[in-house]
Amino acid sequence: MTLHPPYFFGYGSLVNTATHDYLDPQPARLRGWRRSWCHTPLRDVAFLTVEPAPQVEIDGLIAAVPNADWQALDAREFAYDRLPADHQVRHALPDHTEISFYAVPAEAQNQGSHRHPILLSYLDVVVQGHLQVFGTAGVDAFFASTAGWDAPILNDRQQPRYPRHQVLSATEQQLVDQHLTQLNAQVLS
Template identity: 65%
Template sequence: MQDAYFFGYGSLVNRATHVFDDAQAAHLRGWRRIWRHTDLRPVAYLTVVPEEGSEIDGLIAPVPGADWPALDAREAAYIRAPAAHQVRHALPHAPEIAVYTIPDGHHGAPTEAHPILLSYVDVVVQGYLREFGEAGVTRFFETTHGWDAPILDDRAAPRYPRHQVLSGAERELTDLHLARLGPPIIAAQE
């Protein structure tokens, strides 16, 4: 693909976690975001699954040098799915666009043994806040399924490899939405 782009819907929305130039806001139709666990990773991650009528916010960015293998390595638990016809964006042309998804049948619900990391949620929320404002954060929580999964509070010693420093207001925003949704929060063992 000469004009290759990807659609990011989780940590890739946070520009501090990558160096992809020219990323811009976009919207993906026909998919919904969900927290899932795969045997390829010890903790739960976001993925997307097909769902007619759904739409999620995210970013699109060109794949540097159309080097899919480098991006595939970052997204090792996922496969690439074509999504160009499902992405609404402001580009003046129609590039090829892919979205990363965990293959059907290769993921399950998070568990206490394989929880969601709070440091990962924080990174995603920070990205949505910077790109889409507080309304975008609200949409992120509302359009993401699986909030009944256990969340490991690892803020004191973040386990997410691309964790970021958050302001008090950013942490409070995450905490406010989590309190509303009520997932079980597990204290990290030191």
């Protein structure tokens, strides 16, 4: 019997604690996976997933799922499969803690496109969370360890389409924009 509630490992918008109210959030690292932008027929836009990458570790956040009630989180992450990650996550919790993460099945992943772009309002939330938890070095690591930046990015900051969008400071927006410029990302108006 587990003494602790199960935890999830979030690597995208779940790193930003303003987008959820799960308890005991704390930094962690996932081994053997890297972030990637993808699109599935289940969503209109491209979003983050993870794909196997044996030599890679990515930063993220773990948080408790009280009473093992996964229903709300599974609904939020409806385009993903929930996978066990107990031995792939480095964290400060007791060793017997159950941890899961979400990934889009490989066969359901498609490249982002003009019809299915990355929403800048979503990317802003992800970067803001990484900045708050890991600082600017963590933001640098996020951009460097994420694949799929050739997908176009829709600038929807004035009218955010991402349902959990957050207000960014001018400094946070500049940080996102600077990284997109360095990547030669295609930003659509």
